[in-house]
Amino acid sequence: MNKIIYLDNASTTKVDPLVLDVFLKTSESRFANPSSIHKLGQESFYLLNRNKEEVLQLLKCNDHQVVYTSGATEANNLAIKGTCLRYRNRGNHIITSIYEHPSVLEAFEQLQNEFGFEVTYLRPDINGVISVDSVKDALRKETIFVSIMAVNNEIGAINPIEQIADLLKAYPKVIFHSDMSQYIGKVESNLIFNKIDMFTISAHKMHGLKGFGALIKRKKIELLPLNSGGGQEYGYRSGTSDLANIIAFSKTLELALANQKARYEHVKGLADLIVNYLSNKPDLFELNLPKPFNPYIINFSSIVKKGSVVVESLSNKGVMVSSVSACHSSKEKGSYVVASLGKSEKASNNTIRVSLDYTNTKEEITEFLSIIDKVIGEIR
């Protein structure tokens, strides 16, 4: 295979060498268990807490605390099940959206099927967005928990998280969680995190290491732990602290936030090239763009050729893109997310997702466009 053009950055990103360097160095030098009472352990413990402070400072969260996890899936599970089960005496109604990541949807389903919760699944509007009004309309007096992702991973829709948080302020019983895996370091530079009760971050979506993430939550909110054990992470997530990953995570977050604006501008330029190309071929492609536009994720449908075949052809030519999200692309079902934008069944069944990143170059995008042009002509 020739040169690889990686355009699947919403699935995962390549680790930043600076992050990897921090990880390797601290793995060697800071191996002691922060729970140990000897000098070496206490040094680790000190560093652990310093890093938590650093994360909160970077995110400008005053009354929050950091619970490190094995990634976004665990953070979502802990947020949803941990909170709902802890406060189940307050009510049994919970709200989420229909297009969350499976780690959210399955957790809600479990609460519904195994623990008797009632779930309202909100649908995106014609712009692909979960509106503040739809959240408001779904609220009941028994509602205790709302989870809405900040950025949808399939079409890139940016949800009005800040406004939803403002709305829910008036409902003190309701705890608001947001899966921000596709948001941090990408979408906006406004630091709105302090407004959100709890949110999920994944390291590998922003050039950090796989297998690491965090749930960041208000101190006063308690969780029923899913992992019982030695009481690490305030007792909410037991297991020996992974200091090397913790320090690498701070570095990841720091780099992502510091470079957000510049990266956004760069990616926007690349996205415009692609959108321009695609909108000039209305007989071949249909853009599935949400409003507001998110340059990091461009979803479109192949109208005449089968989407999965286009993806495979591109892959054979070195261009890595995705049909639906990589987590469920093997299920071979049409995209209900794209359908909710008012698209036809044919369009929903043949979606292709290009997800960009600051590491992509203009040359790569030009090359990608010439390859897709060729490929579409070749496929039957």
Add this chain to the structure above:
Amino acid sequence: MVRFGELSTKGKNKKDFIRALHLNIKNCLKDFSSIEVESRYDHIYVHLNGTDYLPVIERMQDISGIQALSLVCKIENDIEKIKSASLELIKLEEGKTFKVKVKRSNKRFEYNSEQITRMVAPVILKNTSLSVDVHNPDILLNIEVRDEGTYIFVKTFVGAGGYPLGVAGKTMHMLSGGIDSPVAAYLMMKRGVTIECIHFASPPYTQEAVIYKLIDLLRKLNRYQARIRLHIVPFTKIQEAIYDSAPESYCITIMRRMMYRLASRLAKRRNCPVISTGESVGQVASQTLQSMHTINEVTNIPVIRPCATMDKLEIINLSKKIDTYDISIRPYEDCCTIFTPKAPKTAPKLEEAKVYEERFDYESLINEALNNIEVKIIE
């Protein structure tokens, strides 16, 4: 002690069968350094020499051509030694009742079978809490007195049956990656047939991931055949030509005809006298009897379909047994699913298929495909 299956009916060929089985056993157990394999006329003996027997038995249970395996202890032809060894062995077993069964092929031994039984049983009765039950014993103690020594055993395990791999020759097996074709491959191997596999790849209509799936499947089958050759035939051009030349309802029929042509030529080239497939009667449109008739017409090489009369459920159960099921259900498109017409012909007519085929120069496409086969060895 390895007991042969249907080999005992094979007369003059028996020597070849034993030689093949001997080799297969040796190959299968090559990781165990201290094991020795010894062939005799009636049995093969695997000398454990201190190796734990369980992992050895487990592996050998996958070798075709073995009816049963017994864990035996070999001693000298000496009645005192027979007594003490019998007692020692039976003490390791759980149960309340026992029976002694003696076979004496060494007629020069000083006692006959009944006498041996009468001498051994009291030793056990005196030294254990076991009692005798000749009809339904918990423990069956076998004593076989042969020329080279006496074999005593209690534990017997069933083998895979069939014939030793290789003695029946070689087949060109059509492997799609679904549930049926690995099962069919297994059934062929069990019958002593070595397999080579042929797969038709149509990138980009089929995913590259299918090849990884095939490798994983064949690695499972490596338990039965240590080294499997996989031929990957580039099929895209042919498939596109069919798509362009034939009505949708005939695409699958003609596609299968092309596959059989390719498989036949490759089979000849690789010295395989037969082709085998995972087809099962009536399962899909291309597997109705009428379809088989129309498709099979392109070749005069025998096509063996081990799954032909099995129900899907039986096939699935077998695939679980050989541990290929979970791999087979990985959802990738293969060349049979991607161009699936809405209404494929279940009774395609030979004449019509021929007419559509003549519309394109398939001969040169077939030759081109054959010249560009990619070979992978899975071992």
